[in-house]
Amino acid sequence: MITFENVTKRLGNRAILDGVSYRIQKGEVFFIVGPSGVGKSVSLKHMVRLLTPDSGRVMVGNDNVSAANGTELEKIRERFGYLFQGGALLAWLTVAENVALPLREKTDMTDADIMAKVMDLLKMVGLENDSEKMPDEISGGMRKRAGLARALVRSPEIVLYDEPTSGLDPVTSRTIDSLIAKMRDDLGITSIVVTHDLHSALSIGTRIAMLYGGKIVEIATPKDFVNSKEPEVRAFLESQFITKEGVWERNIK
Numbered sequence: 001m002i003t004f005e006n007v008t009k010r011l012g013n014r015a016i017l018d019g020v021s022y023r024i025q026k027g028e029v030f031f032i033v034g035p036s037g038v039g040k041s042v043s044l045k046h047m048v049r050l051l052t053p054d055s056g057r058v059m060v061g062n063d064n065v066s067a068a069n070g071t072e073l074e075k076i077r078e079r080f081g082y083l084f085q086g087g088a089l090l091a092w093l094t095v096a097e098n099v100a101l102p103l104r105e106k107t108d109m110t111d112a113d114i115m116a117k118v119m120d121l122l123k124m125v126g127l128e129n130d131s132e133k134m135p136d137e138i139s140g141g142m143r144k145r146a147g148l149a150r151a152l153v154r155s156p157e158i159v160l161y162d163e164p165t166s167g168l169d170p171v172t173s174r175t176i177d178s179l180i181a182k183m184r185d186d187l188g189i190t191s192i193v194v195t196h197d198l199h200s201a202l203s204i205g206t207r208i209a210m211l212y213g214g215k216i217v218e219i220a221t222p223k224d225f226v227n228s229k230e231p232e233v234r235a236f237l238e239s240q241f242i243t244k245e246g247v248w249e250r251n252i253k
């Protein structure tokens with residue numbers, strides 16, 4: 001579905017992606033993990049041509065998104081929903097109007113049809129009673145869920161999630177995880193999730209790729225990921241109290 005073919009991208013005089021290749025299959029919940037500044041968001045941006053590789057290419061199905069322009073690029077982008085880091089709701093619009101925005105801008109659906117679709121989505125993310133609230137009247141978790149509803153409003157095949165659980169409490173984070181898993185189970189959506197949150201990756205991921213030093217240092221199922229021998233992966237797991245057996249262990253004496 002999405003293929004990185006030997007992608008190299010330099011930013012600020014550093015090879016952020018240094019000959020990266022991988023393929024994401026249709027229907028996966030594919031995680032990209034790694035420390036801050038390692039190129040996770042940069043990876044997502046290549047999938048919708050917000051960034052273009054210096055060399056190599058990114059394919060979406062049979063389309064070379066890295067060379068696409070104009071209506072061809074528009075068509076590829078229509079296949080995607082994007083939950084940006086931070087949620088990014090417009091402060092001066094209600095929750096419902098934020099979710100409705102892509103339909104108002106990009107379709108000629110009637111008001112009644114738009115609102116029916118918006119309310120369906122708000123119900124799915126558990127915000128049916130908050131549609132008339134303003135973004136600053138709801139919690140961070142609710143804003144993420146509203147952002148998710150907006151990402152889904154045009155029925156995308158693929159959804160990109162940039163740190164969907166960052167800044168949320170653990171219980172709310174698990175709710176977001178369940179929603180991402182539900183998108184795949186109910187709607188067959190392919191998901192690509194960028195996160196620091198290994199709990200999410202291990203519980204709902206089909207595969208986890210770890211970026212480090214411009215390279216994919218590991219790409220594995222959750223079960224194999226916790227058993228990885230790569231030192232960067234071990235350090236990352238241990239920083240979140242995950243041992244080789246995949247159990248939680250804190251060294252509190």
Ligand SMILES: Nc1ncnc2c1ncn2[C@@H]1O[C@H](COP(=O)(O)OP(=O)(O)O)[C@@H](O)[C@H]1O
Pocket residue numbers: 011012016034035036037038039040041042043
């Ligand atoms: N448009 C840009 N211009 C220059 N440097 C950038 C740009 N976008 C990202 N970077 C740099 O690329 C690196 C990776 O960024 P990013 O993918 O956002 O990291 P993260 O893995 O935390 O999402 C960072 O060092 C960042 O400063």
Ligand SMILES: [Mg+2]
Pocket residue numbers: 040041042085162
């Ligand atoms: Mg980022």
